[in-house]
Amino acid sequence: MSTLTASAAGVRPLAAPDLDAVAAIDAALGGRSRRAYFERRLAAARRDPDGHVQFAVDSQGALAGYVLCKALDGEFGRSEPELRIEALGVRPDMQRRGIGRRLAETLAAEGARRGAAAIRTTASWREHELLRFLEREGYRLGAARILERALESGVDFDAEARDAWEVRTLREDDLDGIARIDKRVTGRARRAYLCRALRETLADSAVRMSLAAFGDGALAGFVMARVDYGDFGRPEPVAVIDSLGVDPLQMRQGVGRTLLSQLFFNLAALGVERVETVVAWGDWTLAAFFDAAGFRPSQRLAFLKLFD
Numbered sequence: 001m002s003t004l005t006a007s008a009a010g011v012r013p014l015a016a017p018d019l020d021a022v023a024a025i026d027a028a029l030g031g032r033s034r035r036a037y038f039e040r041r042l043a044a045a046r047r048d049p050d051g052h053v054q055f056a057v058d059s060q061g062a063l064a065g066y067v068l069c070k071a072l073d074g075e076f077g078r079s080e081p082e083l084r085i086e087a088l089g090v091r092p093d094m095q096r097r098g099i100g101r102r103l104a105e106t107l108a109a110e111g112a113r114r115g116a117a118a119i120r121t122t123a124s125w126r127e128h129e130l131l132r133f134l135e136r137e138g139y140r141l142g143a144a145r146i147l148e149r150a151l152e153s154g155v156d157f158d159a160e161a162r163d164a165w166e167v168r169t170l171r172e173d174d175l176d177g178i179a180r181i182d183k184r185v186t187g188r189a190r191r192a193y194l195c196r197a198l199r200e201t202l203a204d205s206a207v208r209m210s211l212a213a214f215g216d217g218a219l220a221g222f223v224m225a226r227v228d229y230g231d232f233g234r235p236e237p238v239a240v241i242d243s244l245g246v247d248p249l250q251m252r253q254g255v256g257r258t259l260l261s262q263l264f265f266n267l268a269a270l271g272v273e274r275v276e277t278v279v280a281w282g283d284w285t286l287a288a289f290f291d292a293a294g295f296r297p298s299q300r301l302a303f304l305k306l307f308d
Helices: 002-008 016-030 035-047 099-113 128-136 159-163 172-186 191-203 255-269 284-292
Strands: 010-013 052-059 062-072 082-090 118-124 145-150 166-169 208-215 218-228 238-246 274-279 300-306
Touching (some): 016 035, 035 052, 035 082, 082 099, 118 128, 145 284, 159 255, 166 255, 172 218, 191 238, 208 255, 218 255, 238 255, 255 274
Antiparallel strands (some): 010 052, 062 082, 118 300, 145 274, 208 218, 218 238
């Protein structure tokens, strides 16, 4: 029966009319409604179809499962295109019938078509069912470390640092400057990724929160962050730092701490209680910087599935 059900299920792109069904499945699985989160992700996919991969599985005329992914092309300093699973769900009465595997196979085929190097996701070590699913589908622990920091109410991180540099929200005309700094730091040209992230900042400031630091009118550094209201099944809003760059000529001048101080201040005003980031294993300089800013290892683990 399992094989028959899975083969009879039709895979198609997820669409706006699926919102109610997706939200209902998610609420049945998690015990709470995240409709607003899925509404935002579907809207983001309509604005930027190349930046999102979203599939649905229909069975017996109804939505049986879904997967929502983001196309990565520069986040966390990476240089190769990848996919990141942000949400995955199968209707409770359709579980253990091959729906999840069908979604995983479709996603892998789409990743290969796009030339992706890997598919990534994160999960809490307590999510045992999800961990077993990832293991069955060939995912393994990634080398990257997820770091997080609590944003405590009434605690202002390094407020004095904000006086050292002028900080404001990133604007469209900052693209050349941040691309130049990013290339000096990473040694790679990632203008396309930075342009996409900047467009997302301008299109939806409730999701993106990105800042630039200036000294004597010149761009000294930037930070790109996003606020995830529900990613990976989390009920609370979490801010994720995707990119942080400081002009090498301004290193050790407090630019990074100034950017984090202003970012934490802005996030706390939005009611965000936690911020996290990903640091590649072996990047001890960046890890030490975040450690000094109060970041600690997260309870979430990084997983990836590499393409042969």
